[in-house]
Amino acid sequence: MxxxxxxxxxxxxxxxxxxxxxxxxxxxxxxxxxxxxxxxxxxxxxxxxxxxxxxxxxxxxxxxxxxxxxxxxxxxxxxxxxxxxxxxxxxxxxxxxxxxxxxxxxxxxxxxxxxxxxxxxxxxxxxxxxxxxVPDGVSSLDAAPLTCAGVTTYKALKVARIVPAESVAVFGIGGLGHLAVQYARLLGGSVIGVDVEDDKLDLARELGADHVVNAAKVDPVEAIRELGGADVAVVLAASPRVFEQAFSSLNRGGRLICVALPADQKMTVSIFETVLKGISIIGSIVGTRQDLAEVFALHAAGRTRIxxxxxxxxxxxxxxxxxxxxxxxxxxxxxxxx
The missing domain is CATH 3.90.180.10 (Medium-chain alcohol dehydrogenases, catalytic domain)
Structure with missing residues (x-):
């Protein structure tokens, strides 16, 4: 072979x-x-x-x-x-x-x-x-990204415990991020897509993002705060700096969902802000067999696009x-x- x-x-x-x-x-x-x-x-x-x-x-x-x-x-x-x-x-x-x-x-x-x-x-x-x-309604071409990119972002958004109408910022629109936008929408979130490439932000809008932010052109923290701040920030970009920006964009009671794994593993966050604002920092690692079965079922039902x-x-x-x-x-x- x-x-x-x-x-x-x-x-x-x-x-x-x-x-x-x-x-x-x-x-x-x-x-x-x-x-x-x-x-x-x-x-x-x-x-x-x-x-x-x-x-x-x-x-x-x-x-x-x-x-x-x-x-x-x-x-x-x-x-x-x-x-x-x-x-x-x-x-x-x-x-x-x-x-x-x-x-x-x-x-x-x-x-x-x-x-x-x-x-x-x-x-x-x-x-x-x-x-x-893999259900009959899911092509092999689509099933492949769902097997990791899909189940990883689906699980991350499940552990975020999104309440409908909460603001969800997705940092990194790509293989994982284009699915995270869709799952956040399915859970009732108002989605902000963040990336440094305009074509990826165009894709985020096409897939349902309510707002987009080009972090190469504006300060994403200020831009998200002008939109009312994020209740949930999901980080899919492998950069400690992005994790720090995501943390700073959160509202009181916000949840930082850490998914990407940068080679440089350390980020700096304020203990003071974490405590006083009641922020949760949550690590999310892929998903279970049941999570993947749910991801396939959603796609077979036409709820997501690869x-x-x-x-x-x-x-x-x-x-x-x-x-x-x-x-x-x-x-x-x-x-x-x-």
Missing amino acids: KAAVVTSFTTPLEIRDREVPEPGPGEVLVRLETCGLCHTDIHAAHGDWPVKPEPPFIPGHEGVGIVEKLGEGVINRALGERVAIPWLGYACGECRFCIDGRETLCEKQRNSGYSVDGAFAEYAVAAARFVVP IAEPRRIEQVNDAIADVLSGKVLARLVFDYRT
Whole structure:
């Protein structure tokens, strides 16, 4: 099979011919149709985070494809079923976080394309309990971004506990942000889209943002305050400075939802303002299998729209360069069917 492999953190990915893997007990073999390119894949390939994957490995955690083989003991999946391979590749199912519905906090979790090989390949094996069925009403091209960008922003907005008519500022309109705008609208929020690119702000308006702010042209904090301030600020841009701007834009009782993971991990916020204004700072990490099922159901019902551009896996390094340059409007998706 053809696969894009990280061989070191300082060299481009290599397209290699690898053996099709065999599913072990409790696993399935998936013939991939699509896989989205997430910024996390780029962080993985560059070794940006404190806990690093071990090269050589295959990135990719927005994989969608067909179950072709069942490992020993698998009874919950069927041959020919279309499934998604998300970031949460495995959780123990027994710790307090798994038991109370917070499986994404499991300390024994394995992550697709990070601690286990992922979906930048024509085939992948995955834990049968952690792949998620894709409904017929969702195309494989759309399902790929929903598998991470969708479920991550959906979960972030769920934990924000938005009350209808609250102001929601989305910092970073791209692969995640274009979906965050839509979920915030579905939850009844008045949405402010913040970015540094006019074409992305145009997209935010097209998808339902009530206001947009170009942070390259105006001070986003002042601009948001002139609009009445934000009750919720969701940060999807990988820059500590953006986190600080988002914090400063919040009203009393506001919630800062931290999603992006900058290589430079530290931000500075005022303890005084946090306490006196009753601000909550909340970290949100991807979503559960149930969250992803809900994301797929919403899309199948026509409630969301995906902006994605297909690429071939041979173009992986050019695709990464395009994402890092800011040229990509929303999401790039590797299509193995072309």
